[in-house]
Amino acid sequence: xxxxxxxxxxxxxxxxxxxxxxxxxxxxxxxxxxxxxxxxxxxxxxxxxxxxxxxxxxxxxxxxxxxxxxxxxxxxxxxxxxxxxxxxxxxxxxxxxxxxxxxxxxxxxxxxxxxxxxxxxxxxxxxxxxxxxxxxxxxxxxxxxxxxxxxxxxxxxxxxxxxxxxxxxxxxxxxxxxxxxxxxxxxxxxxxxxxxxxxxxxxxxxxxxxxxxxxxxxxxxxxxxxxxxxxxxxxxxxxxxxxxxxxxxxxxxxxxxxxxxxxxxxxxxxxxxxxxxxxxxxxxxxxxxxxxxxxxxxxxxxxxxxxxxxxxxxxxxxxxxxxxxxxxxxxxxxxxxxxxxxxxxxxxxxxxxxxxxxxxxxxxxxxxxxxxxxxxxxxxxxxxxxxxxxxxxxxxxxxxxxxxxxxxx
Amino acid sequence: xxxxxxxxxxxxxxxxxxxxxxxxxxxxxxxxxxxxxxxxxxxxxxxxxxxxxxxxxxxxxxxxxxxxxxxxxxxxxxxxxxxxxxxxxxxxxxxxxxxxxxxxxxxxxxxxxxxxxxxxxxxxxxxxxxxxxxxxxxxxxxxxxxxxxxxxxxxxxxxxxxxxxxxxxxxxxxxxxxxxxxxxxxxxxxxxxxxxxxxxxxxxxxxxxxxxxxxxxxxxxxxxxxxxxxxxxxxxxxxxxxxxxxxxxxxxxxxxxxxxxxxxxxxxxxxxxxxxxxxxxxxxxxxxxxxxxxxxxxxxxxxxxxxxxxxxxxxxxxxxxxxxxxxxxxxxxxxxxxxxxxxxxxxxxxxxxxxxxxxxxxxxxxxxxxxxxxxxxxxxxxxxxxxxxxxxxxxxxxxxxxxxxxxxx
Numbered sequence: 001x002x003x004x005x006x007x008x009x010x011x012x013x014x015x016x017x018x019x020x021x022x023x024x025x026x027x028x029x030x031x032x033x034x035x036x037x038x039x040x041x042x043x044x045x046x047x048x049x050x051x052x053x054x055x056x057x058x059x060x061x062x063x064x065x066x067x068x069x070x071x072x073x074x075x076x077x078x079x080x081x082x083x084x085x086x087x088x089x090x091x092x093x094x095x096x097x098x099x100x101x102x103x104x105x106x107x108x109x110x111x112x113x114x115x116x117x118x119x120x121x122x123x124x125x126x127x128x129x130x131x132x133x134x135x136x137x138x139x140x141x142x143x144x145x146x147x148x149x150x151x152x153x154x155x156x157x158x159x160x161x162x163x164x165x166x167x168x169x170x171x172x173x174x175x176x177x178x179x180x181x182x183x184x185x186x187x188x189x190x191x192x193x194x195x196x197x198x199x200x201x202x203x204x205x206x207x208x209x210x211x212x213x214x215x216x217x218x219x220x221x222x223x224x225x226x227x228x229x230x231x232x233x234x235x236x237x238x239x240x241x242x243x244x245x246x247x248x249x250x251x252x253x254x255x256x257x258x259x260x261x262x263x264x265x266x267x268x269x270x271x272x273x274x275x276x277x278x279x280x281x282x283x284x285x286x287x288x289x290x291x292x293x294x295x296x297x298x299x300x301x302x303x304x305x306x307x308x309x310x311x312x313x314x315x316x317x318x319x320x321x322x323x324x325x326x327x328x329x330x331x332x333x334x335x336x337x338x339x340x341x342x343x344x345x346x347x348x349x350x351x352x353x354x355x356x357x358x359x360x361x362x363x364x365x366x367x368x369x370x371x372x373x374x375x376x377x378x379x380x381x382x383x384x385x386x387x388x389x390x391x392x393x394x395x396x397x398x399x400x401x402x403x404x405x406x407x408x409x
Numbered sequence: 410x411x412x413x414x415x416x417x418x419x420x421x422x423x424x425x426x427x428x429x430x431x432x433x434x435x436x437x438x439x440x441x442x443x444x445x446x447x448x449x450x451x452x453x454x455x456x457x458x459x460x461x462x463x464x465x466x467x468x469x470x471x472x473x474x475x476x477x478x479x480x481x482x483x484x485x486x487x488x489x490x491x492x493x494x495x496x497x498x499x500x501x502x503x504x505x506x507x508x509x510x511x512x513x514x515x516x517x518x519x520x521x522x523x524x525x526x527x528x529x530x531x532x533x534x535x536x537x538x539x540x541x542x543x544x545x546x547x548x549x550x551x552x553x554x555x556x557x558x559x560x561x562x563x564x565x566x567x568x569x570x571x572x573x574x575x576x577x578x579x580x581x582x583x584x585x586x587x588x589x590x591x592x593x594x595x596x597x598x599x600x601x602x603x604x605x606x607x608x609x610x611x612x613x614x615x616x617x618x619x620x621x622x623x624x625x626x627x628x629x630x631x632x633x634x635x636x637x638x639x640x641x642x643x644x645x646x647x648x649x650x651x652x653x654x655x656x657x658x659x660x661x662x663x664x665x666x667x668x669x670x671x672x673x674x675x676x677x678x679x680x681x682x683x684x685x686x687x688x689x690x691x692x693x694x695x696x697x698x699x700x701x702x703x704x705x706x707x708x709x710x711x712x713x714x715x716x717x718x719x720x721x722x723x724x725x726x727x728x729x730x731x732x733x734x735x736x737x738x739x740x741x742x743x744x745x746x747x748x749x750x751x752x753x754x755x756x757x758x759x760x761x762x763x764x765x766x767x768x769x770x771x772x773x774x775x776x777x778x779x780x781x782x783x784x785x786x787x788x789x790x791x792x793x794x795x796x797x798x799x800x801x802x803x804x805x806x807x808x809x810x811x812x813x814x815x816x817x818x
Contacts, residue, residue: 056741058747058749059741089734124732125734315812316814325498325534328498329533329643332643338467398810398811401727401807401810404721404728
């Protein structure tokens with residue numbers, strides 16, 4: 001393997017590919033339709049774990065319960081997740097319900113409560129139908145299996161149209177190791193965790209604190225760089241569990257395979273993030289925005305987020321309209337240093353603006369690109385420094401409005 | 410007149426009602442359709458003037474030219490404005506064109522150049538068709554009239570569906586004085602000046618510096634508290650001209666009629682701002698958001714802007730869905746201090762949440778309110794301080810997407 005690609009993508013892999021993991025997904029009745037709405041990932045040993053959470057100050061009950069579990073030992077052996085109801089803004093009852101989800105799951109799997117994490121996604125402000133949830137939890141032990149990864153992936157979807165899965169193989173101490181992820185996204189997606197749940201499993205041996213700092217670093221360049229509509233949910237969480245069953249020398253930055261492992265881990269996070277953006281509510285296109293030449297990376301990140309968050313840019317892309325004026329207008333309001341006279345803008349390979357001067361371009365070529373490309377690339381060079389960032393979003397469509405005008409009905 | 414309402418609304422008034430002002434609007438060919446696309450306000454004397462501008466770092470050429478005019482003496486005698494082309498991101502040619510608009514207008518009206526302001530709105534990145542513009546400017550002197558206020562109002566519209574006008578009468582030193590405004594808005598509307606042009610005329614006697622500080626203060630509570638889509642344009646400007654022809658004792662805060670005048674001025678700005686929000690691109694409803702009980706007014710403003718800027722809140726309102734969960738989620742990500750347990754939310758008069766606990770409410774009543782009310786009121790009490798703010802926006806609709814997916818075509 002070259003240093004460019006230190007890992008192999010496993011097309012048939014899932015979150016149960018890493019050694020030690022089983023999963024399941026089933027329908028317990030939270031959703032009115034017969035779609036799966038509760039699921040679990042279970043590890044055969046206590047896994048070193050880490051998580052990042054929404055920065056929204058209004059946090060759903062499961063967030064607090066999962067934080068509480070992880071605080072004890074930094075280990076998890078099971079996750080129970082439901083979709084269809086976020087258990088957010090549900091007061092003391094909501095907190096009690098999340099604790100009950102944890103304790104029931106722990107009891108049935110024979111685990112200490114603090115080895116169980118809880119995650120929920122869906123409508124805010126309605127209490128969970130706990131009878132149905134408990135019935136569902138009772139079925140989890142018999143349902144989990146080596147082949148249950150895809151069922152789990154389905155059980156966490158809300159308005160998502162596609163499952164988001166990725167599995168990569170990487171060598172650590174000459175042994176094959178795996179990193180897999182499953183995620184859900186769709187609406188309310190914005191930097192710093194949105195209505196987004198991400199679950200990453202791996203079988204490498206890595207300490208909790210090392211895993212946490214790796215997750216933090218990678219999240220800033222993946223999950224925190226996507227936006228669908230600028231809203232940040234109350235429930236978001238990305239959780240990683242490492243079973244350690246590969247029995248490698250514990251991974252840390254001094255390990256000879258650290259960079260290969262880290263690159264593989266980054267790939268998993270980035271693919272999940274991009275798939276969430278691609279499947280944004282009503283989206284027809286994935287949009288990748290790259291900003292270079294900012295004063296700092298932080299400035300570049302702000303510019304990327306402002307561009308991919310702009311409703312005007314997003315609707316122009318939906319309309320296949322190469323309206324770079326909206327891109328530069330977004331850069332101008334990103335609240336970062338810019339030189340109004342040195343900005344370059346490229347759409348795919350088509351130059352639109354060089355040194356802030358519009359370049360005549362073939363409108364038909366640009367329209368063709370916007371209509372046909374699988375991913376739309378917007379490239380902006382501010383030409384004032386070395387700050388760099390990349391992020392992902394989607395177009396704004398009639399379908400987004402339709403979905404969100406009647407979400408609860 | 411009571412202290413509550415120190416002014417009278419003049420239904421038939423326009424920006425030419427204050428003594429000394431004439432105006433016009435006509436079609437010179439910038440727009441393909443036969444709609445008006447160039448206009449002027451002219452004062453018979455040099456008027457004390459003040460302006461506020463977009464905070465976008467990419468500023469259109471007319472912004473610089475108008476700033477330059479005002480810097481000389483703080484006086485203006487004419488404004489020339491066009492729609493259909495923003496003269497933004499047009500480089501040196503654009504700057505030259507804005508200067509030509511100013512010099513041609515000054516020459517034809519017999520004014521010094523620095524008594525002329527220039528404003529443009531429309532598509533970004535295309536140079537003005539200057540032959541047509543100059544032909545239009547040549548017709549301005551013969552077109553201006555006492556009755557031209559509405560024509561001017563039409564000449565600044567882009568995707569606006571309605572003209573935005575207001576005229577109030579207020580007594581100063583026992584004499585009748587007038588304050589009038591005309592504005593355009595529609596898309597790219599966000600705090601700190603958006604694709605928004607506002608022109609206020611008055612015949613009171615007030616110094617330039619006093620007028621500027623009044624405009625700054627009032628703008629922060631009116632034009633800067635509206636949002637249509639979170640985008641801030643390169644061209645925005647609110648400009649006020651005071652002819653002084655009422656011949657009152659110069660207005661300042663020590664004047665006995667100052668508060669009556671200020672209230673009238675605030676009303677003009679607030680009505681224009683609300684009308685811009687009501688006529689946001691594709692909007693079917695005006696949404697007023699009031700946040701009380703924040704730690705500071707600045708925090709309250711941030712919360713208001715986050716709520717009215719939320720695509721999820723906006724599309725729920727379009728769908729008449731009383732989804733308060735999206736409101737509290739927006740509060741939670743507003744980056745201000747909140748106590749997650751003390752939040753009250755009201756929709757109109759319907760209580761949705763008290764002390765962060767959902768209150769059962771009649772869904773049909775809420776749906777009826779969202780469908781039928783002329784203005785939707787969202788009221789949030791954070792219950793942690795005395796910070797207060799109010800702002801305006803609109804719903805997010807299919808029509809917004811349609812308009813912006815194909816703006817240039």
